[in-house]
Amino acid sequence: MTDSKTIRVVIPHHLRNLARTGKEVQLEIAGAVTPAAILDELEARYPMLKGTIRDHQTKKRRAFIRFFACEQDLSHAPADAPVPDEVLAGKEPFLIVGAMAGG
């Protein structure tokens, strides 16, 4: 039996409206919990989010999207790097943030 983790994910206002969900969603992720795995599961649950956080083909993060957790900016970390233990334990959420841009 595959061990799975319940990961809390906070998504930004516009994507909540698009996915018709609340501020925080909980995802069951089997195997290594990485930013890529979180986004794979998020897009599987909410297909309308495909292309809004990362490119359809290259999976590269969109320029004005940031990933935060445990007071760290994980945006530039490898997509296949493990997320912090507090996120694995469900104590802290993985935050998907629309970057501050504009005036």
Add this chain to the structure above:
Amino acid sequence: MSGVRVLVGTQKGAFILTSDEARKAWQIDGPHFGGWEIYHINGSQLNPDRLYASQSTGWFGQLIQRSDDGGKTWEPVNNEFTYVGDPGTHQWYDGTQHPWEFKRVWHLEPSLSDPDTVYAGVEDAALFKSTDGGQSWQELAGLRDVKGKLWQPGAGGMCLHTILLDPNNEKRIFVAISAAGAFRTDDGGETWLPINKGLISPWELPDKDADVGHCVHNLAMHPSRPDVLFMQKHWDVMRTDNAGDLWHEISGNLPSDFGFPISVHAHEPDTVYVIPIKSDSEHFPPDGKLRVYRSRSGGNEWEALTNGLPQSDCYMNVLRDAMDVDQLDSGGIYFGTTGGQLYGSADGGDTWSTIAPNLPKILSVEVQTLK
């Protein structure tokens, strides 16, 4: 309900305005998709309750929304626009070659024969087609074969912004691209011809015989006469009587022949509307007077329509997709400004009223006439 439904795309959401045939009292519904840029909303002529909307932001990219109840509810459909093969490069501002990159959808044009078929004009310039109501998109890549390497973006981006479908010939489509020019297909989009002969653009193109590179801002057609097209070019208002094989200028007595939108009256194929803008350096109306100009002779002789429009201290712009006509007998016409005002006329432009004074910057206006 019979009447008019006006679909307004703005920088901060979509608005749907409805009125009965009198067009005096308007109900405003919106914003839909508040906070998102809505470059375009358009409805099917076959099924007016089938609407498509292009929704985007710099943060979250491009979405396409579809409604089957006239805009009361919406569902996101497929937003993956993938160029066929390696799209290669086009010319960049500094003369170097730049990779082709998808940025957004500027214009959605539903088919005249099937409500599930819709065309999308995108930046970087290409034409996509869906035959399943937006659930998947395929590029009509032959368009980029027409010297795509020589196309380069205008100030607004290298966008395919205009799509005209020939009502008599399903295989014939006209498109326009900034700053590449106008193009026509006669085989449903497999192969394309540049249709830019007669366009003279000395400030943009030193080669007067160049067949691509012209900055076409908008095209218009009357469905009863699809070989006659009207064009608002960067500078010059133009006309062709042979489906784009040759253009001639019809700017005549306009106070400025720079502008963005151009429209044709619903029942008078030779009645044409433009909104002159002072220049490419100063994107506002000449003399601070917002004037629609109407020609009833297919061009060259133009009259200013001012009744109900601001005639002093007016310094907004009207973008290329922000003017349209209704199909009612009296020939209504509507346009929206970058200042967020939506104006309408129920009498072909003789008198105007402000339908909505305080919308966000208006990017597009499409009008549906409901039976």
